[in-house]
Amino acid sequence: MAETDREIKDSLVRAGRPDRVEGRHVNMPVELGSTMVFDTLAAFEAARAERYRSGTLYYNRYGNAASFKLETALATLEGASAVTLTSSGVAAITLTLMALTAPGTHLLVADNVYGNTRAFCDGVLAGQNVEVEYFDPMIGGRISALFRPNTAAIMFEAPGSGTFEVCDAPAIAEACRAHGVTSVFDGTWATPVFCRPLSLGVDVLVYSASKYISGHSDCMLGVVACSDADLAMRIRKHVMAVGDKTGGQEVMLVLRGLRTLDVRMKAIDAAGRRIADWFAGQPQVKRLLHPAFESCPGHEFWKRDYSGAAGLFGVIFHPCADDDVRAFVDALRHFGIGVSWGGYESLVLPVRPVRTAQRWDEPGPLIRFNIGLEDTQSLIDDLDAALPLMNTGLEA
Ligand SMILES: Cc1ncc(COP(=O)(O)O)c(C=O)c1O
Numbered sequence: 001m002a003e004t005d006r007e008i009k010d011s012l013v014r015a016g017r018p019d020r021v022e023g024r025h026v027n028m029p030v031e032l033g034s035t036m037v038f039d040t041l042a043a044f045e046a047a048r049a050e051r052y053r054s055g056t057l058y059y060n061r062y063g064n065a066a067s068f069k070l071e072t073a074l075a076t077l078e079g080a081s082a083v084t085l086t087s088s089g090v091a092a093i094t095l096t097l098m099a100l101t102a103p104g105t106h107l108l109v110a111d112n113v114y115g116n117t118r119a120f121c122d123g124v125l126a127g128q129n130v131e132v133e134y135f136d137p138m139i140g141g142r143i144s145a146l147f148r149p150n151t152a153a154i155m156f157e158a159p160g161s162g163t164f165e166v167c168d169a170p171a172i173a174e175a176c177r178a179h180g181v182t183s184v185f186d187g188t189w190a191t192p193v194f195c196r197p198l199s200l201g202v203d204v205l206v207y208s209a210s211k212y213i214s215g216h217s218d219c220m221l222g223v224v225a226c227s228d229a230d231l232a233m234r235i236r237k238h239v240m241a242v243g244d245k246t247g248g249q250e251v252m253l254v255l256r257g258l259r260t261l262d263v264r265m266k267a268i269d270a271a272g273r274r275i276a277d278w279f280a281g282q283p284q285v286k287r288l289l290h291p292a293f294e295s296c297p298g299h300e301f302w303k304r305d306y307s308g309a310a311g312l313f314g315v316i317f318h319p320c321a322d323d324d325v326r327a328f329v330d331a332l333r334h335f336g337i338g339v340s341w342g343g344y345e346s347l348v349l350p351v352r353p354v355r356t357a358q359r360w361d362e363p364g365p366l367i368r369f370n371i372g373l374e375d376t377q378s379l380i381d382d383l384d385a386a387l388p389l390m391n392t393g394l395e396a
Pocket residue numbers: 088089090091114157161186188189207208209210211220221222339340341
């Protein structure tokens with residue numbers, strides 16, 4: 001496992017590269033195919049017997065040389081015994097939850113999970129008689145009180161989607177272990193550059209490599225990583241049984257994205273903090289929801305468990321009219337309006353948190369910013385020019 005900053009940087013460059021033959025390519029080429037052929041029936045049968053294992057060449061739906069390289073690289077970075085790739089981050093989440101639950105089981109879900117995770121739990125799992133219960137993400141070790149004899153798994157995330165609370169992941173993971181409940185953690189925000197959740201004790205790490213890992217908003221891919229080999233195989237078989245798979249081009253683009261992940265994350269961290277700091281000084285701003293700032297719930301857990309901050313954060317503004325929010329967002333020239341994040345372009349999106357375990361009491365607008373790789377001062381100038389359009393009554 002890559003642990004120190006130096007090991008992570010070296011692994012990002014070295015892991016999952018082509019085999020060391022003379023005249024090798026620097027990156028794995030795009031690998032396309034369906035049938036793989038064998039010269040003897042015995043070789044084919046041996047491959048079929050081992051087809052679920054990462055590294056076995058059998059049929060392209062189970063993986064190929066390039067996808068196995070990516071799985072190995074990610075397993076090294078995350079300290080996982082095995083990694084399975086999926087067609088998107090959502091597929092990583094939904095297929096994992098399907099593998100871990102069954103009718104009659106109970107699933108605990110943090111109240112601040114990604115919107116599609118909630119939609120899947122309510123729209124699909126609940127319809128299959130899985131009892132879905134939402135909990136306060138800041139519950140920490142007190143999660144034990146919610147466990148029932150039929151609790152199969154918990155799904156949580158840090159920082160929370162849209163609202164950025166950082167939970168006490170080690171305390172939640174430890175409580176799960178003590179009660180035999182499988183913990184599933186969405187670690188998309190931090191990437192292995194800033195946090196390795198398996199080392200914090202979570203059983204299953206899922207994430208969207210469509211964001212920072214690939215880094216250029218030009219492909220989609222999901223990742224499931226586990227420390228326990230049996231658990232990893234159980235989820236992998238489920239992914240294969242459903243027939244989910246990644247494309248050759250996506251695998252190549254994600255492998256390529258890994259090579260620059262460290263420099264991108266560090267540049268984005270510095271830019272994000274500078275812009276968040278600028279926001280903190282603006283009279284229209286009520287509160288910053290950036291894990292590296294004290295105003296963000298769980299800032300102390302971020303300080304303990306993370307070595308840096310991604311460039312995605314929220315800002316709560318003092319109340320103003322909806323039209324003012326629209327005017328502000330529309331006036332920004334450097335920020336695209338769109339879902340997803342983690343590419344090189346800055347993005348902006350108003351967020352309306354959905355809560356069922358607690359209430360969201362903030363009356364003012366919450367806006368999410370994804371800081372990209374543009375010049376930081378250009379972004380600040382852009383925000384500075386547009387912000388007076390937010391008529392909060394508190395302008396300087
Ligand atoms: C926290 C989080 N997890 C998962 C996903 C889903 O990833 P994908 O878009 O690759 O399906 C997203 C997408 O926005 C996300 O924000």
